[in-house]
Amino acid sequence: MNKINYVITLILMLSYNMIFAQKFTVDTQKSNIEWTGKNIVSQHIGNIKLKSGSFELKGNKLISGSFVVDMTSIIDTDLKDESMNQKLVGHLKSDDFFGVEKYPTATFVVTNVSKLSEGKSLITGNITIKAKTETISFKAENIGKVYTADIDIDRSKFDVRYGSNTFFDNLGNKAIDNIFTLNIKLVLN
Numbered sequence: 001m002n003k004i005n006y007v008i009t010l011i012l013m014l015s016y017n018m019i020f021a022q023k024f025t026v027d028t029q030k031s032n033i034e035w036t037g038k039n040i041v042s043q044h045i046g047n048i049k050l051k052s053g054s055f056e057l058k059g060n061k062l063i064s065g066s067f068v069v070d071m072t073s074i075i076d077t078d079l080k081d082e083s084m085n086q087k088l089v090g091h092l093k094s095d096d097f098f099g100v101e102k103y104p105t106a107t108f109v110v111t112n113v114s115k116l117s118e119g120k121s122l123i124t125g126n127i128t129i130k131a132k133t134e135t136i137s138f139k140a141e142n143i144g145k146v147y148t149a150d151i152d153i154d155r156s157k158f159d160v161r162y163g164s165n166t167f168f169d170n171l172g173n174k175a176i177d178n179i180f181t182l183n184i185k186l187v188l189n
Contacts (some may be wrong), residue, residue: 020058024188024189026050032184033049035048035181036183038176038177039177048075049069049073050186051070054066055188062121068107070105071100071103074089074100096161097160103130107127110123112124122140129155147186148184149182153181154179155179
């Protein structure tokens with residue numbers, strides 16, 4: 001009789017997970033966001049910390065979610081000269097780029113998820129940087145409770161103007177690419 005009760009309980013638990021959405025928080029310590037920005041002749045790489053996040057899953061399918069990025073945490077990891085490193089980070093935090101004093105966070109809210117194949121999805125959502133919101137779509141992969149994605153973002157859409165050919169003429173080799181890439185790894189609790 002105990003085995004039958006155990007099997008029934010197990011079936012009910014599995015059915016519950018398939019029918020009802022479950023909410024998971026993002027583990028901000030295990031998750032990571034790496035950024036890459038480029039100009040004509042070089043690139044810089046760094047990290048930004050996650051402030052918070054949560055996702056809802058129905059069965060194994062992501063159905064909604066959001067996360068908040070702490071823009072004040074931006075660092076550069078490729079410049080070894082401390083003075084140059086701090087100069088770049090200070091510039092990225094300034095109003096020329098992300099204006100983190102006025103805009104200390106950036107957000108992403110999932111609006112749609114389409115399953116592409118096993119473990120891969122097309123995620124669409126609204127990203128807000130410097131109080132400007134744009135809809136973006138990107139492919140993401142998940143293995144268990146780990147979600148990864150490489151996202152290209154056009155900074156000019158968020159009024160990040162410094163060194164942009166979109167806003168300034170004749171920059172030559174001082175132009176900075178409008179597209180920056182985020183390599184995201186989110187780990188759910």
